[in-house]
Amino acid sequence: MLISVTSTAPRPVLRAYEAEVHCSLLPLLLLSTDFKTLKADIFSFICLTELLETRTIRPFSFSFNTSDYRILHMDQDQGRLYLGSREYLVSLDMQNINKEPLIIHWPATSQRKGECRMTGKGGQGECANFVRLIEPWNRTHLYTCGTGAYKPVCTFINRGWKAEEYLFRLVPGYVDSGKGKCPYDPRQENAAVLINGNLYAGVHVDFMGTDPAIFRTLGDRPAVRTEQYDSRWLNEPVFVKIQKIPDSAEKNDDKLYFFFREKSLDAAGGSTPSVLARVGRVCLNDDGGQRSLVNKWTTFLKARLVCSVIGAEGVETYFDELRDVFIQRTHDERNPTVYAVFSTAGSVFKGSAVCVYSMADIRNVFNGPFSHKHGHNYQWTPYTGKIPYPRPGTCPGGTFTPGLHTTKAFSDEAINFVRAHPLMYHPIYPTHKRPLVVRTGVDYRFTTIAVDMVDAVDGRYEVLFLGTDRGTVQKVIVLPKDTSTTEDMLNLTTFICAPVKTLKISTKRQQLYVSSQRGLTQVSLHRCAVYGKACSDCCLARDPYCAWDGETCSAFTPATKRRSRRQDIKHGDPLRQCRGFNSKGMETVQFGVEGSSTFLECQPRSPQATVKWLYQKDSKRKAVRFLPLCLREFLPSHPEVHQ
Template sequence: AFHPVCAFVEAGQHAEEPVFKLDPRHTEDGKGKSPYDPRHRAASILMGEELYSGVATDLMGRDFTIFRSLGWRPSIRTEQHDSRWLNEPKFVAVFWVPESEDPDDDKIYFFFRETAVERQQGLGKTSFARIGQICRNDMGGQRSLVNKWTTFLKARLVCAVPGPDGADTHFDELRDVFLLQTRDKRNPLVYAIFSTSSSVFQGSAVCVYTMADIRRAFLGPFAHKEGPNYQWVSYQGRVPYPRPGMCPSKTFGTFGSTKDFPDEVIQFARHHPLMYNPVLPHGQRPLFLQTAVPYTFTRIAVDRVTAADGHYDVLFIGTGIGHWCWNSWPHPSLLADVGTVLKVVSVPKESWHHMEPLLLEELQIFQDASPITSLQLSSKRHQLYAGSATALAQLPLHRCSAYGKACAECCLARDPYCAWDGTTCTRYVPNTKR
């Protein structure tokens, strides 16, 4: 307990049976790779031989870092004890997204929520959702930020319902992220689920982000604060070259390594990790939201489906985590955890540029109504795998027969997995005659 250990697992498919085997002979210290306490949130990704982790590296769970370990490159982390870099973060997910055909441009994106440093003093703590970026080929600085990230930047991830007079309703508690791959591997869609942090208004939302909007935020103005009694503003001074956050490139750039960056670039990066402009969702509002329900969204998986009339994104959303019902005062009651899976399809409202959500079904997965803690999707096998703290379930992505035995019922269901074959409502298979 409280002594994390890491080991490699052999996983694959042999001729006789699947292989999933832990090698106990080759273990190593898990510090910087895994949290000491399993209750602490962490996120990591193994890229080649390198492990990128967002984790607390101390026993008390206070020294939070984005850490690179293993591999041939030096171990690198974020600046310690600097709230401008990380401020009590809760890491949610991490993904690799190529920037261009040049592998030197590859970036790792971390998704987390943290206490907002830009919140005005005296107004209490506020949690903001963030997206952070680092370059894979970051080697740290030569004289400053030695063995620290020199390309780390972060921006606020906004998921809000626009309100009158600019009074937006924000969903700031980032819960889960799913990266939906497209034909262009450099431009996947980012699906994220959020909940509110307010005790008065409770709800959950799904927002979608494009890599173009994410990159635009990181190429925008930096957030700047002159001193403790000043407000955060957009930095108006000269930004040094190469621009902080850009990856060094031996092929196209003047600088082959971050160790070659001028001192003014390193110093600027140290003091300006936060971007001024947030990343706004596609359509400027949530794709799907629910309020006044006895649960929050916990996990999301998305499948892009080819239907008879086009391509659709089908969302599978896990729920859980009940909340206090204060309407029963003076004896507030805790609403039970509701471990369900929502199946939602995004359909065109007026055109393919204006989409709206349609809730197809809500499935109770576990008998004990356990919150959904894991959701994995296999498009190849047409199966969804849902996990809780006590059980694992497998369920099909579609139940076309449940939509009735008439053509009208099948079509009105608007489930892109299903189509009428002349006699029954069945799974649609592209390139077959109907």
């Protein structure tokens, strides 16, 4: 039976048969998502062998006994990727992660492991050194910390001046306490950043994991932290991200923003969610108070991040469990774009979402009213009393306090106010008051995010890479419509058989790096060969990384001067773009059993393609009409299909 297949794509709406997906090796899954229905349809597959043959994917894993791979630092200048895992530190070549990896074995001592097991720990292998921090100290050294079998430790790594030296070793004889820098329990998340020799970390600082804090250690400034055992400041938080973001041209206004989720103070018996997403901030030059809040932050404030959708019946569903945050730089360093991944807190309704926030909206909330409660049984209300000077959250020596050069000069009234009122009254809503991406009714949740801004022929596009707890990475291309209020999403998924822990994009080398419990995968951002060898397939893919060059679907760069480069991301119109590049339809021979049903299978290269089946009779060579995908009864008397 000869089958001729043609495909067209006037709109990105696909309805293909459902398929059950099993996690094996690294198959790729293409999805098409209708934003209005918020439901993903499984469409077609790209096999691992194709990606390996085109050298667009490289898996990496140890032969050693280790796990829990995390990408902790990426050095674009030296071209090295630094991994932390259970008892190992790894330096990889970013161009080829399998090329001469540099490895340091950094285990906890046998004595320490024994002491850890004596405390009742270690039932799940926690009595080991899990590397949780790698930060650049200077041009030649890195600062690293690990859990140390429930006794955090830190040290320095000598990496040399240049990558060509292939130098990667621990500084002998130097071991520092990791308390306040790294968690004791490897199951507890932490976030940290090293700025001008000062380490800022969101971490649990005790063995039992009951004392969470935002800590500043190292450097020449005094060590400071959040108020201890005060649930108004932090209430069982899970730290996600820490980032320095300037507030103005005045360096004294620089602030540290930290993103986390925490247990709600009002969750018991009420309508308030049990978990809330937060963004907090402190001034980098905060040195604590003089008489009150000594060695504590005096500029600590926090606000709620809202990410929600309104259902068909007007019921608002909140995604409150903040999972990951990506800060996308812009031409203005003071106004990066904040992408945040959320999931639902409960087990009844399972879903995930991506919301985007502007720094202008975040600052407006921090400049707004403070939350206030008259008593335990009262509701939160905006504080209407007198705000002390300087306004809580203001940095010393900054734009609004040029005469106050240190937080120790702040009035007792200002410090006592911020201690009792760390929460802002208004929440922070996302751009357009709705999520950018939503997934509901699926058996996975988003865990991580990385974003790339890609220049194409017809504009600049956001490309989101979203890791999931099922070991997949979805590639989401945001396509603005004329209304500028909705987006279409095209998704590409790769399986790595374990929950995705970290994602990193190298724009310089055009590579995506994905880590999980089991290993690391390097994926080229330009996977153009998998779209086939036809201009129409390349155009229908609507991938800003790829374009038709007259012969093949190949990597697109804005600097390309060849006129024959065909690309249409916004519309994906092959009729307009591929004139003069006629391609022959694919023919396949398919056999069926007489009297039984026969399913005619076709898996297009593009997620935007729709499949139309045509047949022709022997008597009428050019007569064609549409066929269903399934022939209910396959008979020899069917001249249309039997030859």
